[in-house]
Amino acid sequence: MKLGKVLERLREAGGVVTLDREGRVRCAGNAAAMTEAVVAALMARQDQVREYLLEERASTLASTTTRSHGWCERCGRVMWVGTGAERLPDGQLVCGDCLAPWDIDAGSVPVEEPECPGVGWKDPGGPVPPHGS
Numbered sequence: 010m011k012l013g014k015v016l017e018r019l020r021e022a023g024g025v026v027t028l029d030r031e032g033r034v035r036c037a038g039n040a041a042a043m044t045e046a047v048v049a050a051l052m053a054r055q056d057q058v059r060e061y062l063l064e065e066r067a068s069t070l071a072s073t074t075t076r077s078h079g080w081c082e083r084c085g086r087v088m089w090v091g092t093g094a095e096r097l098p099d100g101q102l103v104c105g106d107c108l109a110p111w112d113i114d115a116g117s118v119p120v121e122e123p124e125c126p127g128v129g130w131k132d133p134g135g136p137v138p139p140h141g142s
């Protein structure tokens with residue numbers, strides 16, 4: 010089976026294969042899909058997996074003009090501007106879907122300028138308003 014097909018099936022089953030900030034392959038998600046054998050097989054081909062994921066990211070970005078902050082460190086998906094991505098206190102970028110209430114409690118910060126209806130972007134240097142305001 011081709012690597013792309015393998016990853017596609019794993020994702021459909023809730024598995025996550027992504028790259029961390031150092032470019033290492035990381036496996037997460039549904040433990041029923043990401044069994045030890047699956048993870049071991051992926052890690053054995055880590056260079057190939059890394060190459061595939063990098064290529065996939067590049068083509069995702071090339072196919073759109075929407076700006077992106079980068080990739081969610083939990084689910085590996087591209088985080089588009091305007092989708093509520095936040096930076097955790099430890100520096101991880103997490104997409105709006107993966108962001109949990111306890112992340113916000115821990116002090117995560119929105120990575121984009123908050124939109125203030127009626128005010129616009131007049132005060133880009135001001136303090137970031139707290140959540141919920």
Ligand SMILES: [Zn+2]
Pocket residue numbers: 081082083084085086103104105106107108
């Ligand atoms: Zn995510």
